[in-house]
Amino acid sequence: MIFNELFANPWIVLVFKVVAVLLVFLTAPMVVGYAEHKGLAHMQSRLGPMEAGKFHGWAQLIADGVKFIQKEDIIPAAADRKVFSVAPIVALVPTILVFLVLPFGPGPGDNPANGIWGENFDLGLFFVLAISAIGVIGMLMAGWSSANKFALIGAIRGAAQLIAYELPLVLAASAVAMQAGTISLVGIVEAQDSYWFVIPQFAGFALFLLASLAELSRPPFDMPIADSEIIFGHMTEYTGVRFAMFLLAEYAGIVALSAVATVLYLGGWHGLLIPFIPAPIWTLGKVGLLAFFIIWLRATYPRLREDQLQKMAWKYLIPIALVNILLTMIFKVAF
Amino acid sequence: MISAERLEKLRALERTIASKKGIGAVYGLAKGLSVTLRTMLTPATTQQYPHVKPDLPPRTRGIIALKEENCTVCMLCSRECPDWCIYIDSHKEKVPPKTPGARARTRNMLDRFAIDYALCMYCGICVEVCPFDALFWSPHFEYSTDDITELTHEMPTLGEWMKLVPPPPALDDGAEDPKELAAQAKDYGGGAE
Numbered sequence: 140m141i142f143n144e145l146f147a148n149p150w151i152v153l154v155f156k157v158v159a160v161l162l163v164f165l166t167a168p169m170v171v172g173y174a175e176h177k178g179l180a181h182m183q184s185r186l187g188p189m190e191a192g193k194f195h196g197w198a199q200l201i202a203d204g205v206k207f208i209q210k211e212d213i214i215p216a217a218a219d220r221k222v223f224s225v226a227p228i229v230a231l232v233p234t235i236l237v238f239l240v241l242p243f244g245p246g247p248g249d250n251p252a253n254g255i256w257g258e259n260f261d262l263g264l265f266f267v268l269a270i271s272a273i274g275v276i277g278m279l280m281a282g283w284s285s286a287n288k289f290a291l292i293g294a295i296r297g298a299a300q301l302i303a304y305e306l307p308l309v310l311a312a313s314a315v316a317m318q319a320g321t322i323s324l325v326g327i328v329e330a331q332d333s334y335w336f337v338i339p340q341f342a343g344f345a346l347f348l349l350a351s352l353a354e355l356s357r358p359p360f361d362m363p364i365a366d367s368e369i370i371f372g373h374m375t376e377y378t379g380v381r382f383a384m385f386l387l388a389e390y391a392g393i394v395a396l397s398a399v400a401t402v403l404y405l406g407g408w409h410g411l412l413i414p415f416i417p418a419p420i421w422t423l424g425k426v427g428l429l430a431f432f433i434i435w436l437r438a439t440y441p442r443l444r445e446d447q448l449q450k451m452a453w454k455y456l457i458p459i460a461l462v463n464i465l466l467t468m469i470f471k472v473a474f
Numbered sequence: 475m476i477s478a479e480r481l482e483k484l485r486a487l488e489r490t491i492a493s494k495k496g497i498g499a500v501y502g503l504a505k506g507l508s509v510t511l512r513t514m515l516t517p518a519t520t521q522q523y524p525h526v527k528p529d530l531p532p533r534t535r536g537i538i539a540l541k542e543e544n545c546t547v548c549m550l551c552s553r554e555c556p557d558w559c560i561y562i563d564s565h566k567e568k569v570p571p572k573t574p575g576a577r578a579r580t581r582n583m584l585d586r587f588a589i590d591y592a593l594c595m596y597c598g599i600c601v602e603v604c605p606f607d608a609l610f611w612s613p614h615f616e617y618s619t620d621d622i623t624e625l626t627h628e629m630p631t632l633g634e635w636m637k638l639v640p641p642p643p644a645l646d647d648g649a650e651d652p653k654e655l656a657a658q659a660k661d662y663g664g665g666a667e
Binding site: 181183436440 | 503509510511513514518519
């Protein structure tokens with residue numbers, strides 16, 4: 140078959156994978172962004188976008204994209220031009236790289252080499268956690284180079300938040316790795332064949348979700364961009380395509396961290412009760428559910444104060460995460 | 475009936491919730507989530523205006539309409555208007571006497587009645603002050619123009635808008651008859667019914 144011959148060539152496979160990852164990277168955040176427009180609107184008894192694309196404003200984000208491209212690209216006179224232009228890319232690229240390792244489903248005939256994923260690293264979980272933390276460097280670069288006090292405050296808050304919440308995130312994830320006995324994302328999904336890790340690791344799941352909200356600086360943890368205090372944080376001076384890149388990074392981040400939470404806790408592509416739904420649909424469904432939960436929290440809770448945020452991480456989340464690890468360790472050794 | 479013991483337990487629960495500590499905090503957070511979810515599942519209140527005409531209350535103060543035949547050119551409205559946006563022109567006409575030999579009467583004939591909506595501040599004093607029910611609030615509101623001079627509307631337009639004025643809301647059951655009906659009953663000796 141010509142298909143098999145084509146896919147025997149590693150270069151063609153590489154191109155195919157890169158295109159597929161980019162496609163997912165560009166479409167999934169759009170879907171989440173649209174869901175946020177509509178979900179938030181209906182939670183506030185509004186309709187949200189209704190005009191673009193005729194049917195319930197489905198093309199709103201495409202229209203937004205076109206608008207962003209048309210806008211003037213302003214760089215403030217006092218800004219550090221080079222750093223200012225590179226910052227959005229630094230914020231965006233790590234999120235693309237996370238999409239590279241997300242497993243969406245097993246390969247045909249459960250072949251462990253060819254699943255629906257870009258790459259199956261043995262160090263998958265480590266890779267995801269390490270790379271997703273790079274985004275904050277883009278944030279710091281943006282804040283520093285903007286020559287704007289609000290941008291700088293926002294960036295510093297972002298960095299402080301990352302330091303505080305990276306710990307519970309990593310500790311919660313490492314408890315899962317401990318239980319699964321592997322840090323390959325595919326391996327972790329396969330380890331959840333009999334039961335999902337959300338059952339033994341419920342505390343870890345809650346910690347992971349909270350910490351990833353803070354990582355993404357999503358409400359109620361959006362102090363780095365708190366618009367009522369510091370305008371728009373590190374994005375204050377950005378316009379046009381560069382601003383759109385930051386937004387894309389945020390929504391791609393929601394998809395990425397929902398997908399990671401799905402893999403770690405919700406059994407990845409493993410279905411429940413209904414047998415005939417294909418594996419990738421299960422993964423996407425769970426990711427969608429978590430993304431909806433993140434939107435739901437935004438509509439419901441007001442923003443925490445900066446000190447409350449830090450207090451929550453250091454005084455509550457990190458000790459709970461440590462106890463969680465300890466318990467996982469004891470159970471792993473005892474049983 | 476709830477037993478005293480159970481009541482005491484419920485009171486204690488209420489106190490915990492009100493204290494916003496421990497279970498109370500969790501309850502508050504969960505309640506917030508349920509509120510947003512329920513709002514999402516109920517239909518939105520937005521009215522899709524350009525596609526669907528808005529559902530306006532009958533007393534909407536959209537624009538002021540003129541019932542020409544009721545106007546006696548008493549000028550009260552234009553004198554009370556705080557920003558002088560009502561223009562009235564009139565002339566006097568002789569009315570032939572009803573009985574032969576009697577004196578001919580004069581009456582005011584309305585030539586022009588215009589309101590400059592670029593000046594009007596929709597205070598409604600003219601509607602209030604009109605002793606002959608010639609001015610009304612109409613719910614019509616789509617009269618924006620490209621030119622400020624086109625906002626001065628003359629008698630025919632003001633009369634058109636009169637057709638858009640809804641009938642007054644019906645009286646409550648058991649309410650007294652409006653004073654016009656009562657006066658009529660007195661004049662002709664007939665019942666209002």
